Structure formats: C-alpha cells, structure tokens
Amino acid sequence: MLCDNVIYFDCRNSAIHDKEMNTLKDNYQTLFKWRSKLGLNEWSIYLELISPHQVKYNVDVPNEDRYFIGIEIRPRNKIGVIYHDVDLYEQAIVHELLHVKYFGKGEDWINEKTKELLKQ
Ligand SMILES: [Zn+2]
Numbered sequence: 001m002l003c004d005n006v007i008y009f010d011c012r013n014s015a016i017h018d019k020e021m022n023t024l025k026d027n028y029q030t031l032f033k034w035r036s037k038l039g040l041n042e043w044s045i046y047l048e049l050i051s052p053h054q055v056k057y058n059v060d061v062p063n064e065d066r067y068f069i070g071i072e073i074r075p076r077n078k079i080g081v082i083y084h085d086v087d088l089y090e091q092a093i094v095h096e097l098l099h100v101k102y103f104g105k106g107e108d109w110i111n112e113k114t115k116e117l118l119k120q
Pocket of ligand 1 (some may be wrong): 009010011095096098107110
C-alpha cells in the first residue's frame with residue numbers, strides 16, 4: 001500500500017498579520033470563499049487550533065513572533081489541515097490555501113501572491 005505523501009509548510013516566519021480577527025464561523029466562511037475562488041473545491045481543508053505549548057521556539061525568537069500558523073497538505077487524499085495557535089484572519093487563510101494551490105512555491109512567492117489577491 002502506498003503511503004500518503006505529506007507536505008508541510010511552517011509559516012511562522014512569514015509576514016502574516018491583519019487587524020481584523022474573526023470568529024470560527026467567519027474563518028470557515030472565509031475559507032470556503034477562497035477555496036472556491038482558487039478552484040480548490042475538491043479539497044477538504046480543516047482548521048485546527050493548537051495549544052501554544054505544542055510549538056517549540058528557539059530562544060532567540062522574540063515574544064511577538066511566537067505564534068504558529070502552518071499547513072499540512074496531503075495531496076493524494078486532497079486534504080489540508082491549517083494548524084494555528086493564534087486567531088485566524090483572511091490574509092492567513094488565503095496564504096495557507098495558496099500553499100495548497102502552488103505547493104512548489106516558497107514563502108516569499110506565497111506572500112507576494114497573497115498580497116496581490118487581497119488587493120483585488
Ligand atoms: Zn506559508
């Protein structure tokens with residue numbers, strides 16, 4: 001039996017921030033809106049709140065950078081899980097979905113593309 005390939009992106013060092021914090025319902029609405037816009041409707045994407053204690057940081061990481069947002073992607077089963085230990089917001093959700101759509105691309109490229117899409 002073939003194993004499912006898992007691609008994992010750790011986005012904690014990306015410039016992800018936004019003033020608007022959302023509720024979980026808002027987050028799923030935003031997620032569904034962008035999943036559709038990006039043509040990813042055949043994907044199942046889940047949001048998973050994790051405890052900050054589950055994330056290890058190097059001692060040199062300043063406190064304000066000690067948050068985690070990342071995505072685990074299972075292309076074979078078309079599943080994505082967005083892990084986060086801070087509130088989510090549109091910019092972060094779009095960023096993570098772009099990892100699904102363009103999983104060969106690096107953080108800088110994804111950041112640029114996120115900005116571009118949100119400007120429209
Ligand atoms: Zn990222």
